[in-house]
Amino acid sequence: MKRRISWRDSPEDVVDYDREEVVRRMLKCLGVEDEEMDFTGKHRVCEEQGNPVREHSSSLRSCLVPRKDNKLDYEAESSHGKNNSNSRTTSSLKSGNSKPIMAHVVFNLNDVFLQLKREWFTETKHVNILYLGRWESTSQKHIEVEKSKDLEGLANLKYVKFLSLQGISGITGIPEPISKLWNLSVLDLRACHSLEVIPQGIGSLHNLTHLDLLECYLLSGMPKGLRELTNLVVLKGFEVQDSAEKSHSCTLEDLLAMKKLGKLSIHTEIEDFPRCSDLDVLAKFKQLRILTIEWGGNLFRDPDKGTVSTRTMTRTFTRKKVDEDVSPPSGVSLKLEKLDLKCYPRRSASTWLKPENLKELNRLYIRGGELRVLGQFEFEKVPTPWNNVKTLRLKYLTEMEMDWMEFRELFPEVEYLENVKCPKLTMFPCNAHGVWKDKKITF
Structure with missing residues (x-):
């Protein structure tokens, strides 16, 4: 799972790590000190071959692995060594028989069909970092959730700070209960190719600092609630629409409430974006230092043949005919x-x-x-x-x-x-x- 650093890489782009480094960095975000982390010997979360280790006694990390019946299994690690070191904890779906799982970090190691019952979320209510989706940067594996409504159990995760659903198919809408995750700092929805709706209640996530909506090509618009996320530092995949379509969507100007925004990624179908009015708005972001703009090229590809709705076939590139040799006047300077x-x-x-x-x-x-x-x-x-x-x-x-x-x-x-x-x-x-x-x- 390790990616070797190549001499071809520029320094700022050596960003892929092995599993242990990913866990370490996320735990650091949660305030866990280095001496509290155990990544050596028998306490490693994964073997060199990438398989989960069953010998656990001192950390709070777990992996989801598929069983033959396609239900979720844990390779769970005990925090104080009270459990048998070779124990394997299976998510119980029978009411009254389940015990809370104390893991603070849960990864989906290689389960591709997620059957997420409400009881499962109740058992994992102490989790701080939940990676249900694809997390390897080079992976193209398919992950699918049976029903979008299964995610309603997310409301039980009161302590979660990092939630990733990256690359999961079958999620057409994020359930409204997600707005109750008031401790959430990072929400990763990248490459959820079936996603069409984000709830207006997302504005209740006042502690959110990172939101990733890249490659969500079926989104019908950006909810107005986004402008309430005043602590956002990184926003990826923001959709800029034509004025005729944006009356009920969050606009670029609405984002000016995000005083801390330092990194912004924009997707648009408007050929002459950014126009003078857009540049005036961009210049008002005092902390903005990294900007990505993508012009509709990906709309011509079929990102997920199994989940793309017929609405994709009717979406067309907004062609604003502009003289290619004449640039719109602008004296705006961006920092x-x-x-x-x-x-x-x-x-x-x-x-x-x-x-x-x-x-x-x-x-x-x-x-x-x-x-x-x-x-x-x-x-x-x-x-x-x-x-x-x-x-x-x-x-x-x-x-x-x-x-x-x-x-x-x-x-x-x-x-x-x-x-x-x-x-x-x-x-x-x-x-x-x-x-x-x-x-x-x-x-």
Whole structure:
């Protein structure tokens, strides 16, 4: 399960860890000190082969594993060594016979069909970290919940601070009782491809700091309740809609109540986004340093053939016809440190996408889309260089045309470059993996 760190990786992107490191980092978020964690010898939660260990005596971690009858089993760990070290605790579904499970961390190790009865949530009411969905960054395994209403039992988890349903199919709506999880800090709904509705009551989660809605392509809109999440630091997958569709949805301007927001990921079907009004709003986020914008490219793919509703077939890309060679005027300067653009729909960079408007930018990622001109063809004057950009990733840009000398004039301070499947970027001294590093820099 470990991912080896490759020399191809840039420093900020070595983010995949083994299971123990994931658990350690989440426990640290809950205030657990290093000396209280036991990840050595017989107390490890997993063997090197990735199988759950039954020999437990001093920690509070559990794994969900499938039984032959598809019901949930635990590989549970006792906190004080009172239980038999080889015991295996099975979730009892019979009323009156179940005992609370004291585990504070529960992972779905490899169960693919979740049968989550209300009694199961009652038994795990002490859990702080609940990972029911997919948690390996490279995994594509299918996980499915039998019925969305089975998640109503989440209301019993009064102490949960970290909840992940990532990659679970069959969840068409998040039940309203989730709004009662007042201690929740992190809610991960990434890649719930069947998800269509988020309850308005989500605004009651005032302690929420991280919300991930990436790859939830069937969401009908962002609930107005999102604007009540004033402690959010990270928001991923926010949908920006056309004005005709957003009367009942949370808007970009509504998010200004999030004074602590430092990382924002936007998905939109509007081709000329961000417009001047959008840029004015983005400039008002005082703490915003990392921005990702994705333009509708993923709507043309079938993310989950087994769960996509017929409504997907009728959703179309909002084509606002814009002159590709004329950028909308804007003098707005954004204090971004990292900008990630996916499926950029225009051939020329808009005025806001210029060095003079992104003076603090040091990481620029552009992946896919129609972009051809990034400032290298300004014949009437010397191109303004991106002097602060140190890390640059250019991927799947079939129209972008530039040679190495033009590139170095445009990006004189780049220390790390990725050039992946950009056939018109010529004479670039990248290695076989499309990577170039400044030899003067030690990573």
